[in-house]
Amino acid sequence: MAPPSEQPTPQRPTPIPRHAENEMPSANELMEIGKKSLQTGALTGGIGLVVGAGSGIVRSAPPALFALFAGLQWFALGSSYMASRSLLWHAWGGEENLSRSGLVAASGIAGGVSGMVGGMFRGPRNIIPGILVFGTLGTTSTYITQVYKTTFRANESKPKSGWLDSKYSPLQRLSDxxxxxxxxxxxxxxxxxxxxxxxxxxxxxxxxxxxxxxxxxxx
Structure with missing residues (x-):
């Protein structure tokens, strides 16, 4: 029997990092993401139905067929975009913990995924252009939105001033x-x-x- 000092020390299991435990969304989170994606897809699909019907009328083609095709395409665009972006937000720590660049990047990637899905409806040649176009749209729109939010919050935090605050004003602004x-x-x-x-x-x-x-x- 080996001396106590020479006995191998049992190794403790390496703890799993917290971020690794939450890497995959739970079933409830997946259901919530799926619900939001379907709602977004239904909204964009309804818009696609109207656009498709109008396009069919303008082209003297069957409006119902154009409406159905456009509705399915727009449904796929909206739902895939929302699902991709929500999954990226979850994988990167949540929307509230992301910086402006993280939000813009997530929207750009989700736009690319949406463009890829939309390009599949029109044929393999449209996949790469769809990724580029919708990725750019997602990136640009989110960047503009974030800049607007930052500017709006900065303006809200500043004290409001008007002509009453001017030194030439005969009146004076009174606090409570x-x-x-x-x-x-x-x-x-x-x-x-x-x-x-x-x-x-x-x-x-x-x-x-x-x-x-x-x-x-x-x-």
Whole structure:
């Protein structure tokens, strides 16, 4: 039997990193992603039906056939885009934890996947152009949206200024605290004036009483 010092030390299992545990979405998360994707696909598919019917009428072709084809294509574009983007958000830590560049990259990749699916409806030659076009659209639209949100939040955080804040304005903008202080000053001034009036009335009554007493004494 080997001495205790020479006995092999049992190795502990290597802990699995937390990000590796959450690498794959759960069943509920997959159902939620699928629900959002189908809702988006239904919306874009409805738009495709209208566009396809109009295109069929303009081309003097069967509107129902054009509407069906366009509806299916637009449904595939919308649902594949939403599904791809949601899965990328989950794999990269969630939408709330992504930077602007991460959100733009996720939208660009999802747009490329959507363009690839849409290109399959039109033939193999349209796959690469679809990836490029829809990838660019996804990247550009998300970048513009993020820039707008950043600018809007920055403007909201700045104190609003107007012509009342100008040094040449005859009026002055008052805060709630300043307004309360001015009201308190007016109330104190009114109380002081009421006290003076009460004193004047009391002195008039006293002098009236004195004159009445003097007249009675003379009688």
């Amino acid at each position: 605290r300043d307004y309360e202080e001015k009201l308190e000053e007016k109330i104190l001034r009114i109380d002081a004036e009421i006290s003076l009036i009460d004193d004047s009335i009391a002195s008039l009554r006293a002098s009236n009483n004195d004159s009445t007493k003097s007249n009675e004494e003379k009688r």
